Amino acid sequence: MDGRTVTRTSTFTLEVLAPDTPAVTGRVLTAEAVPQPIPGVTVTLGSAFVLSDAGGNFVLLAPPAGQNMLFVDGRTASTPGESSFLGPKSGAS
Numbered sequence: 649m650d651g652r653t654v655t656r657t658s659t660f661t662l663e664v665l666a667p668d669t670p671a672v673t674g675r676v677l678t679a680e681a682v683p684q685p686i687p688g689v690t691v692t693l694g695s696a697f698v699l700s701d702a703g704g705n706f707v708l709l710a711p712p713a714g715q716n717m718l719f720v721d722g723r724t725a726s727t728p729g730e731s732s733f734l735g736p737k738s739g740a741s
Contacts (some may be wrong), residue, residue: 660668665707672708676700676720688726699724 665671672693677683685704690697694712 665709670710672711672718674706676704676706676722676725684724686725688722688724690719690724692721693717 651727674691676686676689676691678686685700687700687701687702687704689700689704689706691706693701693708694716696708696711698706698708700706
């Protein structure tokens with residue numbers, strides 16, 4: 649920037665899954681022109697559920713087999729936004 653050196657530091661977590669690990673992964677973002685991550689959102693698929701992390705990311709390990717409704721519930725979010733979204737069934741094309 650203007651010939652100056654700029655250093656930025658960030659903390660992050662990287663989780664590497666084995667290639668044969670069944671999982672559903674994703675990221676929950678706002679619907680703004682510049683999407684922002686939404687932490688603390690509950691993502692449910694069948695009986696499995698997880699909360700999105702600070703970056704809006706989620707990983708559901710060993711999701712239930714077959715068609716299930718993916719439910720993203722923003723009522724648990726730590727950032728104001730949409731309260732819920734019903735997504736397409738998993739396994740659907």
